[in-house]
Amino acid sequence: MTKIVVVTSGKGGVGKTTTSAALATGLAMRGHKTTVIDFDVGLRNLDLIMGCERRVVYDLVNVINGDANLKQGLIKDKRVENLFILPASQTRDKDALSQEGVEKVLNGLRDMEMEYVICDSPAGIEKGALMAAYFADEAIVVTNPEVSSVRDSDRILGILSSKTRKAELGEGDIPARLLLTRYSPERVERGEMLSVEDVQEILAVDLLGVIPESQAVLNASNSGAPVILDLESDAGLAYADAVARFIGEERPHRFLTAAKKGLFGRLFGG
Amino acid sequence: MTVSIEEKASFEFKGRMLMATVLYLKDLDSRSLHQQISQRLEDAAQWLLDAPVVVDVAHPEEASQVELLTAVDTLRGLGVNLVALARHPELDDQVAAMLGLGSINLANGRDVARSEPPARTGNSKAAPAAAAEDTLVVEQPVRSGQQVYARGDLIVLAPVSTGAELLAEGNIHIYSTLRGRALAGVRGNEAARIFCQDLDAELVSIAGHYRVAEDLPDAYRRKPVQMSLDGDAMSFADLMGKS
Ligand SMILES: Nc1ncnc2c1ncn2[C@@H]1O[C@H](COP(=O)(O)OP(=O)(O)OP(=O)(O)O)[C@@H](O)[C@H]1O
Ligand SMILES: [Mg+2]
Numbered sequence: 001m002t003k004i005v006v007v008t009s010g011k012g013g014v015g016k017t018t019t020s021a022a023l024a025t026g027l028a029m030r031g032h033k034t035t036v037i038d039f040d041v042g043l044r045n046l047d048l049i050m051g052c053e054r055r056v057v058y059d060l061v062n063v064i065n066g067d068a069n070l071k072q073g074l075i076k077d078k079r080v081e082n083l084f085i086l087p088a089s090q091t092r093d094k095d096a097l098s099q100e101g102v103e104k105v106l107n108g109l110r111d112m113e114m115e116y117v118i119c120d121s122p123a124g125i126e127k128g129a130l131m132a133a134y135f136a137d138e139a140i141v142v143t144n145p146e147v148s149s150v151r152d153s154d155r156i157l158g159i160l161s162s163k164t165r166k167a168e169l170g171e172g173d174i175p176a177r178l179l180l181t182r183y184s185p186e187r188v189e190r191g192e193m194l195s196v197e198d199v200q201e202i203l204a205v206d207l208l209g210v211i212p213e214s215q216a217v218l219n220a221s222n223s224g225a226p227v228i229l230d231l232e233s234d235a236g237l238a239y240a241d242a243v244a245r246f247i248g249e250e251r252p253h254r255f256l257t258a259a260k261k262g263l264f265g266r267l268f269g270g
Numbered sequence: 271m272t273v274s275i276e277e278k279a280s281f282e283f284k285g286r287m288l289m290a291t292v293l294y295l296k297d298l299d300s301r302s303l304h305q306q307i308s309q310r311l312e313d314a315a316q317w318l319l320d321a322p323v324v325v326d327v328a329h330p331e332e333a334s335q336v337e338l339l340t341a342v343d344t345l346r347g348l349g350v351n352l353v354a355l356a357r358h359p360e361l362d363d364q365v366a367a368m369l370g371l372g373s374i375n376l377a378n379g380r381d382v383a384r385s386e387p388p389a390r391t392g393n394s395k396a397a398p399a400a401a402a403e404d405t406l407v408v409e410q411p412v413r414s415g416q417q418v419y420a421r422g423d424l425i426v427l428a429p430v431s432t433g434a435e436l437l438a439e440g441n442i443h444i445y446s447t448l449r450g451r452a453l454a455g456v457r458g459n460e461a462a463r464i465f466c467q468d469l470d471a472e473l474v475s476i477a478g479h480y481r482v483a484e485d486l487p488d489a490y491r492r493k494p495v496q497m498s499l500d501g502d503a504m505s506f507a508d509l510m511g512k513s
Contacts, residue, residue: 151414154431158413173410202449204411204429 010152051224
């Protein structure tokens with residue numbers, strides 16, 4: 001059974017692509033055959049984070065249009081077994097994403113016996129985002145601890161409850177979980193950011209994880225290696241925990257309290 | 271740049287208080303439309319005639335301009351007070367103007383229309399006997415951008431987010447936090463009340479008399495509260511209090 005997961009947020013720049021890359025890589029590291037798809041047509045980004053931008057030949061739209069078959073479009077990750085990337089196109093526009101086309105790609109991935117398909121949604125509530133979510137079995141809503149991001153996530157949760165195929169078929173809401181990213185306990189303590197509890201209370205959904213604000217994420221994207229590969233970093237560990245919870249393991253939440261100041265405090269988490 | 275700020279204002283914005291009914295047209299066939307709407311009007315749905323109505327077309331991609339025009343004419347002929355056409359990506363922006371209607375963005379209301387709690391849809395299953403006929407029970411959180419409309423009472427068992435809107439012709443009960451808007455008695459029922467477990471609303475209103483967040487009495491913020499009308503003013507009381 002292939003599980004299709006949409007990583008979405010509403011608001012832009014909150015960490016969807018970072019999360020999609022980490023989640024897909026983390027699942028593959030655990031032996032689950034996984035594909036991560038970039039739905040951000042026109043702004044492709046995922047291939048950079050995954051470090052495969054120099055191996056892109058075809059993209060999602062090519063596969064949808066039949067210019068290439070699925071096997072040609074998929075890029076096999078060089079570091080982790082069982083991991084595939086389907087990049088977005090930089091040149092086409094969003095209208096190229098048809099529902100039938102996306103369904104065809106997902107069915108192809110089912111035939112390849114993918115265990116997970118992670119759909120990295122673009123920001124907003126336009127076509128690209130709706131297409132990324134439409135076929136999902138499950139959603140991860142990425143949110144930053146600030147009011148506008150929480151508001152947009154709330155909106156997306158509402159849209160998810162009516163705009164997925166499952167909802168249209170009357171099968172009800174797809175399960176949605178919250179991933180709070182760029183969390184800075186210091187700033188929460190100073191009252192500059194919402195706390196985990198605040199966000200959870202407002203959104204009323206299960207918490208998949210809290211990812212701290214971390215230099216490691218920037219380093220990771222600069223070097224084209226998903227941050228979850230850096231298990232010395234707080235963000236890497238937090239993502240590893242989130243992956244474990246995602247597949248049903250129980251893990252306590254970490255990095256929720258302000259760490260000792262300075263480099264070592266950061267390195268060893270809170 | 272050329273306008274002086276000191277200039278005396280010749281207008282003033284008075285809040286966003288449009289109360290309109292959305293008429294969701296699943297079918298544009300004017301004959302069945304005529305027959306069904308006039309049937310509804312006979313069944314004492316007189317309110318259809320005074321409430322402003324926004325037309326929302328279910329399948330805009332299939333609707334021809336001629337069909338739209340006849341449907342709108344039919345509705346007007348029956349006395350329905352059409353004010354606007356719901357905007358839709360598949361509908362040309364000119365269409366509303368051609369129909370002599372305003373154009374309104376309903377994207378969110380539409381989401382809810384489709385996800386509307388099963389209470390009303392499940393026509394195959396027997397209706398739950400417990401709830402009174404027009405009581406709508408919502409068990410899921412009502413999210414930003416969503417709108418729920420109840421013909422009678424509205425009972426919400428989950429949080430109502432900022433940016434969400436509850437509308438009821440009768441009372442509204444919220445057994446959780448109300449952060450969005452709650453408008454009870456929207457058809458003018460001044461006896462309607464709002465009950466809520468935790469008041470943090472953007473706006474509350476009964477029969478059109480409203481209070482915005484800023485004007486909520488501090489003593490009742492984040493408390494269990496009931497709201498009713500006392501003459502023209504909203505009145506607040508402890509939920510567990512006297513009455
Ligand atoms: N935990 C974190 N700590 C520090 N920086 C982060 C963290 N997560 C994400 N970022 C940074 O935030 C920026 C946006 O991240 P990302 O591209 O993953 O967001 P996105 O939601 O996919 O954006 P878009 O909406 O544009 O697709 C990037 O510069 C990324 O490095
Ligand atoms: Mg992105």
